[in-house]
Amino acid sequence: xxxxxxxxxxxxxxxxxxxxxxxxxxxxxxxxxxxxxxxxxxxxxxxxxxxxxxxxxxxxxxxxxxxxxxxxxxxxxxxxxxxxxxxxxxxxxxxxxxxxxxxxxxxxxxxxxxxxxxxxxxxxxxxxxxxxxxxxxxxxxxxxxxxxxxxxxxxxxxxxxxxxxxxxxxxxxxxxxxxxxxxxxxxxxxxxxxxxxxxxxxxxxxxxxxxxxxxxxxxxxxxxxxxxxxxxxxxxxxxxxxxxxxxxxxxxxxxxxxxxxxxxxxxxxxxxxxxxxxxxxxxxxxxxxxxxxxxxxxxxxxxxxxxxxxxxxxxxxxxxxxxxxxxxxxxxxxxxxxxxxxxxxxxxxxxxxxxxxxxxxxxxxxxxxxxxxxxxxxxxxxxxxxxxxxxx
Amino acid sequence: xxxxxxxxxxxxxxxxxxxxxxxxxxxxxxxxxxxxxxxxxxxxxxxxxxxxxxxxxxxxxxxxxxxxxxxxxxxxxxxxxxxxxxxxxxxx
Numbered sequence: 400x401x402x403x404x405x406x407x408x409x410x411x412x413x414x415x416x417x418x419x420x421x422x423x424x425x426x427x428x429x430x431x432x433x434x435x436x437x438x439x440x441x442x443x444x445x446x447x448x449x450x451x452x453x454x455x456x457x458x459x460x461x462x463x464x465x466x467x468x469x470x471x472x473x474x475x476x477x478x479x480x481x482x483x484x485x486x487x488x489x490x491x492x493x494x495x496x497x498x499x500x501x502x503x504x505x506x507x508x509x510x511x512x513x514x515x516x517x518x519x520x521x522x523x524x525x526x527x528x529x530x531x532x533x534x535x536x537x538x539x540x541x542x543x544x545x546x547x548x549x550x551x552x553x554x555x556x557x558x559x560x561x562x563x564x565x566x567x568x569x570x571x572x573x574x575x576x577x578x579x580x581x582x583x584x585x586x587x588x589x590x591x592x593x594x595x596x597x598x599x600x601x602x603x604x605x606x607x608x609x610x611x612x613x614x615x616x617x618x619x620x621x622x623x624x625x626x627x628x629x630x631x632x633x634x635x636x637x638x639x640x641x642x643x644x645x646x647x648x649x650x651x652x653x654x655x656x657x658x659x660x661x662x663x664x665x666x667x668x669x670x671x672x673x674x675x676x677x678x679x680x681x682x683x684x685x686x687x688x689x690x691x692x693x694x695x696x697x698x699x700x701x702x703x704x705x706x707x708x709x710x711x712x713x714x715x716x717x718x719x720x721x722x723x724x725x726x727x728x729x730x731x732x733x734x735x736x737x738x739x740x741x742x743x744x745x746x747x748x749x750x751x752x753x754x755x756x757x758x759x760x761x762x763x764x765x766x767x768x769x770x771x772x773x774x775x776x777x778x779x780x781x782x783x784x785x786x787x788x789x790x791x
Numbered sequence: 792x793x794x795x796x797x798x799x800x801x802x803x804x805x806x807x808x809x810x811x812x813x814x815x816x817x818x819x820x821x822x823x824x825x826x827x828x829x830x831x832x833x834x835x836x837x838x839x840x841x842x843x844x845x846x847x848x849x850x851x852x853x854x855x856x857x858x859x860x861x862x863x864x865x866x867x868x869x870x871x872x873x874x875x876x877x878x879x880x881x882x883x
Contacts, residue, residue: 445880533879534879534880535879536877536879538879539879557878557879557880558878558880559799559800559878559879559880560799560800561799562798562799562878564875564878584848584877585845585846585848585877586845586846587845587846588846588877589844589846589876589877602880633875635873635875637799637809639799639809640809642796642809644796644853644873645853646850646853646854646855646873646875647853647854647855647858648855649855649858651857729831
């Protein structure tokens with residue numbers, strides 16, 4: 400361990416890390432390993448906030464901060480890395496500014512980009528470990544595959560509403576073999592729209608704090624060799640019921656990137672991989688007639704006789720509405736009497752996906768031919784027509 | 792009695808229940824029983840060929856049924872079934 404011996408600490412650093420140094424199993428060797436490590440955090444959001452803060456505080460020597468987004472008001476409910484002053488700034492810059500104040504003895508590298516198949520290998524190759532706090536399936540599979548191809552451990556956590564998952568993927572075992580990866584657990588992603596994102600489905604603000612902290616703990620364990628990392632196991636936490644379970648994850652011989660006969664030998668198009676509709680969804684993809692928010696606004700101002708239907712849920716209607724008739728998507732067929740056939744009907748939801756589903760259903764099963772989907776939903780209306788409305 | 796844990800994304804189809812008790816001798820019986828009680832659950836668990844969807848894992852206790860006997864895996868009274876969906880949230 401010559402390289403390790405070359406890692407030294409100043410008086411200030413020794414004092415800062417003293418609570419680590421006095422843990423017998425951790426001691427200065429563990430701290431040296433942290434200082435000598437390079438970790439990339441993908442996503443500077445709900446999971447990224449505790450990950451970045453704890454790993455910065457703990458003294459991981461180089462931390463990569465990767466995100467392409469800017470700080471938004473709606474982030475502050477859970478992304479405790481940011482303050483009101485950061486709204487509108489690139490997340491990576493706001494994060495770096497905050498983290499520099501937390502620990503001036505480490506190296507913070509920002510990547511203000513969207514991780515994709517063209518840049519992932521180039522970015523990840525310089526790191527020892529990746530912690531995935533991203534928010535979508537294409538990035539999950541991209542991070543997994545890049546880590547497998549480059550031989551990097553991938554510390555994974557994912558959240559939805561009250562529920563979280565944690566695991567350590569592609570861990571290098573002592574015998575030189577690799578532990579299971581994300582594709583061993585989930586060989587293929589759900590079709591788009593079936594599992595809502597946090598933006599669509601919501602998440603309780605504390606949950607990423609809990610899961611991101613568990614993730615940070617696993618990062619430290621993997622880097623220092625302390626304890627037993629969550630390899631070959633999936634930890635599940637339900638914050639609503641406090642049900643916790645730890646399930647086994649085994650390697651799948653059919654895994655297309657790490658199985659017996661790998662077919663994936665380089666990064667693929669992950670949008671396409673995750674965007675191809677499944678068998679059940681395939682028959683549903685025909686387009687529907689659309690109307691823009693500008694067109695709708697003109698129609699309303701000219702008193703054109705139309706009916707506006709809102710197919711969101713009642714709790715969304717409470718947040719913001721356009722005075723449409725509220726009929727949640729799954730109740731549409733029970734309220735056909737409220738949907739006229741003899742005049743123009745504009746149907747909207749939050750962003751346009753659910754209303755398109757409603758229109759397909761009504762056209763296919765109930766003979767409607769007078770329905771228009773509001774393009775971009777109430778979000779587009781709030782952005783372009785009535786900017787006093789809140790967005791969510 | 793078999794306890795089936797319902798993951799958050801499917802709870803809107805089970806009246807918000809986080810677990811459902813069923814009488815069943817095998818995994819396929821248990822899931823069929825769940826789908827009979829809550830028909831909307833079915834399309835999220837089974838594909839067009841009536842097989843479990845690939846982005847959902849079914850566990851008995853802490854073991855994936857793929858490493859047991861698949862849907863035919865036998866159950867004994869008191870077993871737990873977990874339905875584990877892929878979720879992707881983290882940032883936004």
